[in-house]
Amino acid sequence: RKTYKIAVLAGDGIGPEVTDESVKILKVIGEAFQYNFQFDYGVMGAEAIYETGNPLPDKTLELCRNSDAVLFGAIGDPAFDNNPDAKVRPEQGLLKLRKELGLFANIRPIKTYASLIKKSPLKREIVEGTDIQIYRELISGIYFGEKFTEENGEYAYDLCKYSREEIVGIAHLAFQDAQKRRKKLTLIDKANVLDTSRLWRKIVKEIAPQYPDVELDFMFVDNAAMQMILNPKQFDVILTENMFGDIISDEASVIGGSIGLLPSASIGEDSGLFEPIHGSYPQAKGKGIANPIASILSAAMLLDYLELTQAADKLRKSVEHAIESKYVTIDLNAEQHYSTSEVGDFIADYI
Amino acid sequence: RKTYKIAVLAGDGIGPEVTDESVKILKVIGEAFQYNFQFDYGVMGAEAIYETGNPLPDKTLELCRNSDAVLFGAIGDPAFDNNPDAKVRPEQGLLKLRKELGLFANIRPIKTYASLIKKSPLKREIVEGTDIQIYRELISGIYFGEKFTEENGEYAYDLCKYSREEIVGIAHLAFQDAQKRRKKLTLIDKANVLDTSRLWRKIVKEIAPQYPDVELDFMFVDNAAMQMILNPKQFDVILTENMFGDIISDEASVIGGSIGLLPSASIGEDSGLFEPIHGSYPQAKGKGIANPIASILSAAMLLDYLELTQAADKLRKSVEHAIESKYVTIDLNAEQHYSTSEVGDFIADYI
Numbered sequence: 037r038k039t040y041k042i043a044v045l046a047g048d049g050i051g052p053e054v055t056d057e058s059v060k061i062l063k064v065i066g067e068a069f070q071y072n073f074q075f076d077y078g079v080m081g082a083e084a085i086y087e088t089g090n091p092l093p094d095k096t097l098e099l100c101r102n103s104d105a106v107l108f109g110a111i112g113d114p115a116f117d118n119n120p121d122a123k124v125r126p127e128q129g130l131l132k133l134r135k136e137l138g139l140f141a142n143i144r145p146i147k148t149y150a151s152l153i154k155k156s157p158l159k160r161e162i163v164e165g166t167d168i169q170i171y172r173e174l175i176s177g178i179y180f181g182e183k184f185t186e187e188n189g190e191y192a193y194d195l196c197k198y199s200r201e202e203i204v205g206i207a208h209l210a211f212q213d214a215q216k217r218r219k220k221l222t223l224i225d226k227a228n229v230l231d232t233s234r235l236w237r238k239i240v241k242e243i244a245p246q247y248p249d250v251e252l253d254f255m256f257v258d259n260a261a262m263q264m265i266l267n268p269k270q271f272d273v274i275l276t277e278n279m280f281g282d283i284i285s286d287e288a289s290v291i292g293g294s295i296g297l298l299p300s301a302s303i304g305e306d307s308g309l310f311e312p313i314h315g316s317y318p319q320a321k322g323k324g325i326a327n328p329i330a331s332i333l334s335a336a337m338l339l340d341y342l343e344l345t346q347a348a349d350k351l352r353k354s355v356e357h358a359i360e361s362k363y364v365t366i367d368l369n370a371e372q373h374y375s376t377s378e379v380g381d382f383i384a385d386y387i
Numbered sequence: 388r389k390t391y392k393i394a395v396l397a398g399d400g401i402g403p404e405v406t407d408e409s410v411k412i413l414k415v416i417g418e419a420f421q422y423n424f425q426f427d428y429g430v431m432g433a434e435a436i437y438e439t440g441n442p443l444p445d446k447t448l449e450l451c452r453n454s455d456a457v458l459f460g461a462i463g464d465p466a467f468d469n470n471p472d473a474k475v476r477p478e479q480g481l482l483k484l485r486k487e488l489g490l491f492a493n494i495r496p497i498k499t500y501a502s503l504i505k506k507s508p509l510k511r512e513i514v515e516g517t518d519i520q521i522y523r524e525l526i527s528g529i530y531f532g533e534k535f536t537e538e539n540g541e542y543a544y545d546l547c548k549y550s551r552e553e554i555v556g557i558a559h560l561a562f563q564d565a566q567k568r569r570k571k572l573t574l575i576d577k578a579n580v581l582d583t584s585r586l587w588r589k590i591v592k593e594i595a596p597q598y599p600d601v602e603l604d605f606m607f608v609d610n611a612a613m614q615m616i617l618n619p620k621q622f623d624v625i626l627t628e629n630m631f632g633d634i635i636s637d638e639a640s641v642i643g644g645s646i647g648l649l650p651s652a653s654i655g656e657d658s659g660l661f662e663p664i665h666g667s668y669p670q671a672k673g674k675g676i677a678n679p680i681a682s683i684l685s686a687a688m689l690l691d692y693l694e695l696t697q698a699a700d701k702l703r704k705s706v707e708h709a710i711e712s713k714y715v716t717i718d719l720n721a722e723q724h725y726s727t728s729e730v731g732d733f734i735a736d737y738i
């Protein structure tokens with residue numbers, strides 16, 4: 037039996053407590069389905085800066101390189117956010133890890149759960165039935181282009197650069213996913229202003245004939261930010277560049293009523309990293325109130341990535357069961373709620 | 388009596404029909420308040436490309452330079468949107484006009500009207516009472532930095548650049564407005580990733596002590612895109628760079644229930660341009676169904692800019708009266724509605 041090596045980087049804030057639940061559940065899955073999982077822990081983020089001075093120690097990077105997949109918690113610490121002059125920052129660890137592992141595609145599913153729609157800031161008729169898959173390019177664009185600040189702070193710049201190769205890779209993934217879904221792909225860009233956006237449009241148009249069953253359309257990012265709220269059901273698969281994807285996917289995360297439910301996968305040629313999209317939520321750290329479901333659903337995406345599809349489906353069903361049974365944390369039900377680990381146990385028991 | 392010279396650029400799509408209503412109303416205001424307005428028309432956008440090959444003919448630019456204010460309609464034409472290879476595009480005219488006139492601050496008020504809240508995709512309790520003023524930097528950043536596309540389409544780039552001077556100007560305007568309002572200023576940036584954002588933060592922090600009564604806070608743009616939907620009432624004045632402002636202000640435009648109500652002002656050292664934030668809406672062109680209120684409220688901002696405050700207030704009251712009387716276009720009331728010019732007449736009559 038193959039042993040699947042999973043690197044666990046719990047990170048900052050509520051990262052460790054939600055990741056603990058995912059590991060607990062993956063262990064139960066391993067027993068139930070007869071898979072060998074090996075969990076190896078590494079430090080990362082603010083935690084790693086405090087310990088080693090480095091947000092991504094070499095040891096952690098090596099661990100990730102030698103693993104089949106990375107389960108990641110969260111990153112960020114108010115001590116750094118409130119100090120924009122800090123030279124070393126937790127986020128650098130995550131950005132470097134994405135780049136070093138070549139995780140070019142960040143995939144975020146946006147779905148609604150019937151019993152939670154009432155928690156959405158949007159009206160039921162607007163959001164009910166929303167089912168979007170966002171593909172965000174993750175290792176290029178303005179995040180990774182040349183940066184410069186003049187020493188007296190007279191000016192600064194950031195370069196947004198894209199190559200054909202960088203666009204082609206993720207575009208194929210998005211088209212392929214659209215083929216398995218409702219066969220619609222929307223490229224979000226700002227092609228009326230940016231050269232990089234015009235390049236995205238050009239290349240995506242060139243690729244489109246290889247997927248004749250997929251309907252391709254284009255939307256300017258400002259309009260997309262409106263359409264996401266006016267009519268999210270119009271979207272199936274969304275493809276976009278790094279910065280626009282950061283903004284649009286966080287915006288979309290409000291649709292279902294709780295960001296505490298939303299997982300993500302970051303995929304490369306031979307690596308995958310799986311993390312909840314909520315951040316480190318430092319106010320909740322250590323209180324046992326954090327919702328573990330986003331991390332648990334990220335573990336389900338990890339199982340998909342390892343092609344353990346049956347287990348992934350079972351895990352998703354168990355999560356749905358917990359939500360329908362109202363066995364949830366305080367963010368989803370203020371009246372009757374359970375702790376982070378109680379919710380984890382409930383899901384584990386159902387498997 | 389001083390003559391106020393107003394350049395009128397009606398532009399594309401529904402631009403001409405909504406601008407007509409504003410001019411009609413400004414004429415009534417001129418009579419009622421004894422102001423001399425002189426209206427001079429110029430072409431711009433797709434209309435200007437068809438006529439002259441140039442989206443911003445020199446004659447139009449000269450006209451704007453020699454006027455006290457510019458009343459602008461809308462820009463954009465599907466013939467160009469569907470052809471990303473077009474070398475000459477309507478939007479270039481607007482971008483060039485902004486740059487040439489030095490319109491560094493784009494100001495967008497986001498408000499709700501009690502009788503229209505039911506039209507919002509968001510829940511009443513989320514949006515009721517929202518009152519935000521967005522200051523978007525308009526003539527720098529990635530819009531105007533160096534651009535390049537390699538001739539075979541192998542790569543492309545866009546440079547986002549900001550200087551101290553560019554940030555200082557708009558920051559003071561935003562702080563001053565906050566002082567007149569609820570005394571809160573939120574800078575939206577991505578300072579955990581971008582050098583330009585860190586420069587914005589640094590400079591805005593330096594300026595803050597000059598406005599000790601204003602509470603300053605910072606928000607990452609991805610989080611802001613969530614917060615705008617989760618809790619828009621937390622915002623008073625928002626300050627942000629060009630690209631983020633484009634996205635966040637369009638997103639915010641959904642709050643009140645109709646983008647057909649939202650005006651904007653673009654202000655420079657000695658120029659001001661006033662335009663509805665809805666675009667050219669080509670599907671509605673010539674049908675007499677376009678909502679003229681966004682343009683009319685832009686005319687009110689124009690009056691404010693000319694320091695004709697009494698007239699501006701009167702005009703805003705007349706618009707509120709029309710909305711409360713349900714004397715509105717089809718976008719606001721499908722059951723009983725009036726045409727573009729009927730709504731304009733109703734507002735003019737009330738003045």
Ligand SMILES: CC(C)[C@H](C(=O)O)[C@@H](O)C(=O)O
Pocket residue numbers: 111127130131282579580609
């Ligand atoms: C922490 C930050 C650098 C990161 C990003 O902007 O990519 C986060 O917002 C995300 O979306 O994963």
Ligand SMILES: CC(C)[C@H](C(=O)O)[C@@H](O)C(=O)O
Pocket residue numbers: 228229258462478481482633
């Ligand atoms: C038409 C386009 C270039 C413009 C912009 O992006 O600035 C528009 O979206 C706006 O916000 O005024």
